[in-house]
Amino acid sequence: MRDKGLSEHESAEQGAEQVWWALLASTATTVAIFLQVFFLKDIEGQLFGDLALTIAIAVSVSLIVAVVLLPVLAKYFLKQQRVNDPNEKPWQRITAFVMACTNTRAKRFSLAVTLLNLSSG
Secondary structure: OHHHOOOHHHHHHHHHHHHHHHHHHHHHHHHHHHHHHHOOOHHHHHHHHHHHHHHHHHHHHHHHHHHHHHHHHHHHHOOOOOOOOOOHHHHHHHHHHHHHHOOOHHHHHHHHHHHHHHHHO
């Protein structure tokens, strides 16, 4: 975001907004899986319940840190600088080529058929 001319504050805020739903989804799925283990009965619950609860709490805290603390730290500690990436132009050309090859349904279908034919022999 900062390479687009935004301030540190705006960059940190927009970056956190962009990853919020992905982080929330991955955290929710992980917590949902491990909390089920916490409620197991018998020996399995006794063996793995504490570990499952610890993992669920740790992943939840890491979500809070990633969304609240890291953008604030980035805002204050990262200074405005322009990084020159020597691979920026080649990657832009590769991306444009791939997008041009797959921008219609017919092109995607013919690409898939070609790749399947190549892989089968």
